[in-house]
Amino acid sequence: MTPSPTVADVAAEAEFQLLVAKDYQVWLCALARAIHLSHMHDGGCQAEHLASLVKYFDDTNFGNIESSIEQFQKIEKDHSAPQKTTSRNRGAGGAAC
Numbered sequence: 001m002t003p004s005p006t007v008a009d010v011a012a013e014a015e016f017q018l019l020v021a022k023d024y025q026v027w028l029c030a031l032a033r034a035i036h037l038s039h040m041h042d043g044g045c046q047a048e049h050l051a052s053l054v055k056y057f058d059d060t061n062f063g064n065i066e067s068s069i070e071q072f073q074k075i076e077k078d079h080s081a082p083q084k085t086t087s088r089n090r091g092a093g094g095a096a097c
Helices: 007-041 047-059 065-079
Strands: none
Touching: 007 047, 007 065
C-alpha cells in the first residue's frame, strides 16, 4: 500500500499540473495567432503546417490534462476522510431538527 500523500504533496502536484496546463494554453494560443497571421499575410500558406502541429499536440496528449484530473480523483477517493452518516440530532446542544 502506498503512503497517503500529504496536503503539501497534493498542493505541489496541483500547482505543477496547473503550470503545465497554462503552458499548453500558451502554445495553443500562439499557434492560433500564427494561423490567423498566415491567413492575413500569406494567404494561409503556412496555416496547414501550423494546424498539423496542433493536431500532433492533440494526438500526443500534450499537456496530459485528463490524466492529471484522473490522478486527483484517485487521490480524493483513496485518501478522503471518512464521513459520518447524517444525524437527526445535529446542531447546537443536540436539539432535534
